[in-house]
Amino acid sequence: MAVTSQLPECHCILATRHKLWQRGVRTQKQKSRRDCRNLLTIFIHSETTILRRTVWKMLLGSNMMLKRKWKKPLHRWTRLMCKNKVSLRNLSMVMRQQRSQDSEENSRNIMDSVKEAKQAVQMDPQDGTSWYILGNAYLSLFFCTGQNPKISQQALNAYVQAERVDKTASSNPDLHLNRATLCKYEERFEGALEGFSQAAALEPSWTEPVMREQQLLDYLGKLCGLLSNKGKIRGKRLQNMLSSLTPSLLGHFGGSGGLEFKPLSSLEPGRNPGCVVLGRVVFSLMPEERVPFTFGLVDAEGTCYAVMVYNMVESWGVLIADSVTIPDPQLKQHNIKHKGQMFSFQSIRVDSPVQLLVNGKPQGPSTQASAIVAYRPQSD
The missing domain is CATH 2.40.50.550 (OB fold (Dihydrolipoamide Acetyltransferase, E2P))
Structure with a gap:
């Protein structure tokens, strides 16, 4: 049976982290390239964030991933599968997740991530999710290249475009947190505080935006006090x-x-x-x-x-x-x-x-x- 035809079934089978982990253990024991490719394809086509995260964590835990035997299947297989914007967006995320002790290789991965996200946007310029993924790719590139202000502006423009073409993007707390992080490094402190606050309001149970908002307020308060009395x-x-x-x-x-x-x-x-x-x-x-x-x-x-x-x-x-x-x-x-x-x-x-x-x-x-x-x- 083709892998793509199994996707609805996989969404049911992999409904819990426990089942996903069991499947990952079997994959590790079998050391099957076919199973690894199948799981990567499930990851690429997954529509839900939880499923993507869980499959990816499972793959990272296998010996196949640790020994980097997944790289060739990843590049060969995903290139064949990436014929639509969803696949391109997910491949962009995969490229950003790759980590190496070689800084040049990390930079290449981030550049590839930007490239895939750009292609997704080109396929459908009216898709807000694609613009958001492109903004995240630029955000990673910004920190990978010594905080180049031109790249930060590209990231901000992508986030703005995401909200412009998709009204629901304004309800994405991750977008507000990522943009606030960028604003902080650009010393746009008021924008950063507003972004952290908006992210917290959209997802009250998420503690990180509240913590970072308070940390920035504390920093600014201490700084102004020290400046006033030299x-x-x-x-x-x-x-x-x-x-x-x-x-x-x-x-x-x-x-x-x-x-x-x-x-x-x-x-x-x-x-x-x-x-x-x-x-x-x-x-x-x-x-x-x-x-x-x-x-x-x-x-x-x-x-x-x-x-x-x-x-x-x-x-x-x-x-x-x-x-x-x-x-x-x-x-x-x-x-x-x-x-x-x-x-x-x-x-x-x-x-x-x-x-x-x-x-x-x-x-x-x-x-x-x-x-x-x-x-x-x-x-x-």
Whole structure:
């Protein structure tokens, strides 16, 4: 009997995780390529999220999967089966689930995931689910490629399009959580808070959106408090720290032909090319997710801004009283309102510690984290 004709029966047989696991054990013992291919096909054609997740977990638990004997059947079989948008969407999810110790292979898998999702959208541009899957693929690619802002915009556009062509997409809590995660890394904090809140409202029993909303509120509250009192460093100690801010700390960014030295208060919103700022660290703050590394920077005028550093290795950081030089600073003015709370502050975004000088010294390539997938989208 053809595998595709067995699908309705399989939906009944595999109704519970227990039965699925028993079937997986039999597959493992038999070491049958045919059974493995059949299960992969069931996975690809499954319409229900629970069935897809369970079959996939079962396959991951078998020796065939652990020994990577599934790769050739997966690619050969699924390529033949992917003649419709549902199959392409599911193949996109499969590609994102593949994990390897080789970062280049992981990147290729994510790129393949984007490719399959794009094909699904091309087959039916009016399908909101396909746009949502494409948004998730771009979200994974965003974290796989060092948070490229162009890719984040593509992900956001895909989520917007999903809601535009499918009114029910707005009721998908996963969409709101994934988009909120992206907004947080883009420092669109108000949008992130709204997304977490909306996801929680749509699925009250889901604790993660509530937790992440509260974590972000706590982070913003602590940050604003530390900025307002300059990390509780004041008086003579602060004066001594600021009086020792000399041009020599600008390093190769200073001198004739260097960048224009400017105080923090003179920066314009957005990127400020051709200029450099210098200040002392008065506090540091690490959010629950450990990204971004945040610290307060006070310049010679006494202005205090937050600095948010991304793509750093876990061991990297700065200490209180360190001097930090930032070329071409990218300034953002935050005015956040959420559930009766307000947060207002200025921040400078730094995409890599390699861009900085700390105590007049460049930060080497070893301070920058390799581009890996740091976040997996919630269930597709």
